[in-house]
Amino acid sequence: MKPLLFDPLEMRGLTLTNRIVVPPITQYSAADGVAGDWHLMHLGQFAVSGVGMVFSESTYVEPNARNNPACLALYSDEQAAGIKRVIDFVHANSDAKFCVQLCHAGRKAGHKPLWEGAAPLDEEDRFQTYAPSAVPLKEGFPVPEEMSVSRIQDAIAFFVAAARRADQANADALELHGAHGYLIHQFLSPLSNRRTDRYGGSLPNRMRFGLELFEAVRAEWPDDKPMGVRISATDWVDGGWDIDGSIAFAKELDRLGCDHIHVSSGGNSPLQKIPAGPGYQTGFAAAIRENVTAKVITVGHIANGHQAETILRLGAADVIAVARRHLHDPRWTWRAAEELGAELTYPKQYERAHPSILRRPPP
Secondary structure (H helix, E strand, O other), X not given: OOOHHHOOEEEOOEEEOOOEEEOOOOOOOOEOOEOOHHHHHHXXXXXXXXXXXXXXOOEEOOHHHOOOOOOOEOOOHHHHHHHHHHHHHHHHHOOXXXXXXXXXXXXXXXXXXXXXXXXXXXXHHOOOOEEOOOOOOOOOOOOOEEOOHHHHHHHHHHHHHHHHHHHHOOOOEEEEEEOOOOHHHHHHOOOOOOOOOOOOOXXXXXXXXXXHHHHHHHHHXXXXXXXXXXXXXXXXXXXXXXXXXXXXXXXXXXXXXXOEEEEXXXXXXXXXXXXXXXXXXXXXXXXXXXXXXXXXXXXXXXOOHHHHHHHHHOOOOOEEEOOHHHHHOOOHHHHHHHHHOOOOOOOHHHHHHOHHHHOOOOO
């Protein structure tokens, strides 16, 4: 029996050759938001190694939205040309598809790279940050300016413009980053949203920004191309965003035509207590999947092909995202295929390394 992990998957006009994707992995290596040689190498290596789809790292929609000035962005033509170069390489050299993830960092904007501790930028490098409420991420972070309704609409317009550029760059799919404490998540969570207008307070009000944003971008994004949303299923903090809210949000996204929901967790509060372990977020994906028709992507501590196949056979998800394991071993998908007895097409330049050839006795 063919492993489910290597079954094709269809979403709208897109067909993935298998159920393995490389999710966004921020690199802090773009000059003025423009993808360069590092991104060509970093994302290209995964594409030629057999994955079904490669995601861009979080790609920012306006200057004040940036996690860091060295993160990818998509608010200029130069930035669009940079990411198109990467997408063209992926299409020319593999069967993989390419998904651009659009993001606004909100109150998390303006911090240093992870290897510098992700502390706020130095005073001379800081820029104004905006968020649902004037609540800083944690002690030491600047207080963001509460977004006016006008600025909320401006943010939506920036996402729409970035989506248009992603299409012009030949991206196959689009994802909105609504997880890990970024802007959509900030609106969803009562820990970060203290508003008293129609964008705050009740669950429907806190979901409003994310749903309005999805509708606006979906209307711009080509109908034959899939579009999804990444969510944090829980804040891992009492009184914060939780799985019940996530199910409600997922149902509304599903109603609006969301094609995939990418289920992660955490990232919105320093008080989070995450019981990380093998497949620790898979239960959240399963709960979402029971309530939507959209495809569900699970992620988090998925170590090998057998574990990934088991998740699919249990019906907990439709797609497996593998991030850090791919950083450690860009050929993770090749090894998963070997474990499960599946056949993969190798690039012609690498065919001599195919297991069927390596197993032959020497002449």
